[in-house]
Amino acid sequence: MLEINHKTYIKVPLEKVYQTISTSRGWNAWFTDDASINIDSNGTGQIRLVWGNNEHRTIEDGGPIIEAIPNERFAFKWSPGEVTSTVTFKFEPYKEGTLVILNDKGYTHSVESLRACMGCAVGWGEALTLLKIYLEHGIVYKKDLLFF
Template sequence: MPEINHKTYIKVPLEEVYKTISTSQGWNAWFTDDTFLKINLDGTGEIRLRWTNFGSENVNIEDGGRILEVDPNKRFVFQWSPGEQSSTVTFTLEPYKDGTLVVLNETGFTDSEEDLKACIGCAVGWGEALTLLKIYLEYGIVYKQDL
């Protein structure tokens, strides 16, 4: 089964990275247009990721699913369905040098043609997304695509 693995170093404290990946306001600041997160007291919940007029074709995209795990300043895990079935996205945060090592892992893709296409798209997309997260947190730069 294919899986996605990325790492990036962000020179800000764990708490700041975690707040950005675990709140609606955080996601909307660096990546999405209208994301909604609801986290329950037991560390589960729901995530809805939304992009409006995205890309050169100006498509509206909405996806999301269950939040499976919330471990403050350590892990944020959710499911969504970019392919044929749900996949699981795990952000793991580790202290590193003067900041945070962000490890992203996505699993659950099958070897079907639709899932392989989704996996390749997500692998590229998460690499770009982590770069956007880094420049947002380190420099306060927000990039919103207006094509």
């Protein structure tokens, strides 16, 4: 199985980063147009991510939330290609802020899955950059995102 790994340092408190990643309001502020996140008392639930792009297409994905541990980890399944992958955000205190570690695994070696993996590798890198500039500077730049 192939996987995607990214890390970024965000100079804001860990709690604020987790709150942004684990809520609909948080995702919609910096990345999605209409996310819905429902977490139950067991730390599981459902996530639905919806984007519009400049070609007037709507892209929707999501699946079960498999782990939501406040200020530590947020993980969900989604299907950006022919396979379902697992996206995990880990949060660690670092210097004056938070180290965000992203892993997206479950891709196969098929042509379609490789395309999805490559597109998501670029996309997650861009997403973490957008999250960083949103949380550190309050800048939102999601209107002209390019989708794979």
